Amino acid sequence: MKKRLITLFTASTFVILAVTGAIAFVGPFSLRVVGVHALAGFLFVALVALHVAASRRAMAGHLRSRVLWISLAVTALLTVLLWWQPGPVRTVLGWSGNLGPALDRFEIGERGMVYRYTPDPSYKMVLEIRTGRSYDPRNPPRLAIWLENQSHYHIKTLLEPETEDREAMLPYWAFKVRGWREALEEARKRNASLDELVDAVSSPTENSSFDPADYILPRKSASPMPYRLMVEINQPGDPSEKVEDQPSLVYQVEIDNFDPKTFQILERVGYPAKEENREGKTEWSVYYIDERFDSALDLIESALLTIERGEAEREGAR
Amino acid sequence: MNSQKTSWNRRHFLQGSLLGAGAAISSTGETAVAADPGAKEPEVVQSFDVLVVGGGTAGTVAAIQAGRLGAKTLIVERGSQLGGTMTTGGVAFPGLFDAWGKQVIAGIGWELVKESVEMDEGEFPNFAKVPQRHWHNQIYTNQFLYAILAEEKCAAAGVEIAYYEFPQAVERTEQGWQIDCVGFGTRRRVTCRQIIDCTGGAEVVGMLGFPRLREAERQPGSFLYMLGESHEPGRNQIHRLYVHGADSTNSRTATQANLAGRKSILEQVRQKKQRLMHLQPETGFRESYRIEGETVVTVEDYVSGRFFDDAISYAFYPVDLHTRDGVKPEPLKPGVVPTIPLRALIPKGSRDLMVAGRCLGSDRLANSGLRVQAACMGMGQAAGVAAALAAKQGKTPLEIPLADIRDLLREHGQIVPERA
Secondary structure: OHHHHHHHHHHHHHHHHHHHHHHHHHOOOOHHHHHHHHHHHHHHHHHHHHHHHHOHHHHHHHHOOHHHHHHHHHHHHHHHHHHHOOHHHHHHHHOOOOOOOOEEEEEEOOOEEEEEEEEEOOEEEEEEEEEOOOOOOOOOOEEEEEEEOOOOOEEEEEEOOOOOOHHHHOHHHHHHHHHHHHHHHHHHHHOOOHHHHHHHHOOOOOOOOOOHHHHHOOOOOOOOOOEEEEEEEEOOOOOOOOOOOOOOEEEEEEEOOOOOOOEEEOEEEEEEEEEEOOOOOEEEEEEOOOOOOOHHHHOEEEEEEEEEEOHHHHOOOO | OOOOOOOOOHHHHHHHHOOOEOEOOOOOOOOOOOOOOOOOOOEEEEEEEEEEEOOOHHHHHHHHHHHHOOOOEEEEEOOOOOOOOOOOOOOOOOOOOEEOOEEOOOHHHHHHHHHHHHHOOOOOOOOOEOOOOHHHHOOOOOHHHHHHHHHHHHHHOOOEEEEOEEEEEEEEOOOOEEEEEEEOOEEEEEEEEEEEEOOOOOHHHHHOOOOEEOOOOOOOEEEEEEEOOOOOOOOOOOEEEEEOOOOOOOHHHHHHHHHHHHHHHHHHHHHHOOOEEEEOOOOEOOOOOEEOEOOOEOHHHHHHOOOOOOEEEEOOOOEOOEEOOEEOOEOOOOOOOOEEEHHHHOEOOOOOEEEOOOOOOEOHHHHHHHOOHHHHHHHHHHHHHHHHHHHHHOOOHHHOOHHHHHHHHHHOOOOOOOOO
16 A cells, blocks of 8 residues: 555656656756756655665565666666767757756845846846835745747746736736747647748847847857847835836846957836737837826836856857 | 018819810910010029028028018029939939928928828828837828929919029129020029029039038939829829939930930839839939038037037938938937028128039948938928028128028928927
């Protein structure tokens, strides 16, 4: 009974690992998904140990089997291959929406917020948001950080709030992500890449790739591939003299590996508002700040983006 | 010195243009000059306060403004209509009148564009919306209506129009200038107090021997056409073909540009086997001569939004240098709105002579943003005010108090730069 329980538990944990692994591979980075995957991994290791202990007699029998040694050898070979990452493996990894095992960290302090993103040892991005007078660390605002290509399409969300109200609080980011997901789905249905799909409905845009790696870790940094880092911030329930709740605000900075700058200040673009386009479809656009805003303008005093590019990236080795 | 504001009545326009409805070919009213092929060429001798040479976007506005201020004004245009780049070139999206959510260029140019769009039941962009690309706030204008409205406004302001003519000789006189213009079947001698050179390439300035600047290689011009689908004026942009080396310096270089452009378009028609639905009469030129002004606006002045002490108009457009490889506009930083100084419209060392339009005193990169039509309209209006005041007071434009020029510009609906 005990042995069967451990076996079933190990199998169900493996399912969790497999599903979250697949989601983490294809979807944008999510601390939740990666968290579940990592913790389930620890649990899986413990359960495997228990399973081995509970099945030691059967395992001892396997030790004499040639099949065991063959399977161990194949596993070792596969591991080396995946570690070494030859071309075909890298191609498969390139399909990931996650740029591989990106390391990122978000910290909130008294004076501001710091987001660190290191998708590769040769590339370090740090966004330091110095908070203004309206910022309350006990009730921090909702914040999303994402990347957009030259054609203003979302290509990767770097940070999103984990609260239920995130889409309502950050409607511009939510709109962009929704459009990207819909386009991904459409591309999947048509069995086409996202680039091909967008080129089909607009004009081919040489420097509007949907692969974040083309911007962050470009194969060739000699050609311009500008992209934008976007920030949307919103303090829930912050009235002004004109409105009961001030809308979110959008900030941006353009980055170009062709013309790299170590430090760049984000600029406040405006606030998002919903409208209907000519086809009757709802979309969000950014409008210039008007008289309805007061305290929201002081949520962020300044936002500084620092990018350190290492030798490996400059040489074009990815 | 009264401002003549014309309220357009669409019904009157339609009635006028549809006289004789039912006939297969519409006709105009009776023309004032009888044609007699056997007669000797008429010699016209006239005197004006202000002569505007070139009826493009800047010249048209300058002439209307001078006329509205009561100056007796003649506008001489080598082509057959007013509007220049907007109408003959077909670039019927005249640049940007707004910056960062606010209108920065208004006045007569805006009046013309607005009326053209409204009469055409066209659409204006939402200027409160942040454009994702600078051209999202371009206003698609009906170029044909624009040309006719410009003529109507000239007539209302008392401006005389001379098409198919161009100055042959310019001489300094005690009172100002004597200019001999030639058109087919017409030799016209004009005396005037002030000249506004709106030829694009500062042709009059060149004839007078004042220094001009020109790059070894000009930006390509654009020939506008429509292949395969019908052209809807005032609704969208039409196809554009780069004419490399297009140079509007003289009739020979302009001829070469037009021949090269049309030849390429014909090749496209043959290759694509599509119907040619629209073709502008000539290339839209971007660059030829610029004056060496009393002030030369540099690209640093432009991108930093330098406030000139004698600023008379705003400009707003990315640094937009076209090359053989295309163009990568360099947008202005948030909040930056460049200004245009009056002294950039005055050829160095000159009197009673101004320019307006793309030939203003500027370096090449600054010029790539200043040359767009909206900015040219702003310059034209300022030049019209300065020249009219100078003609009336018997002074040169630089001797007119700047406050007087600015006050009149405001009175006539223009937005005058203010120090932040």
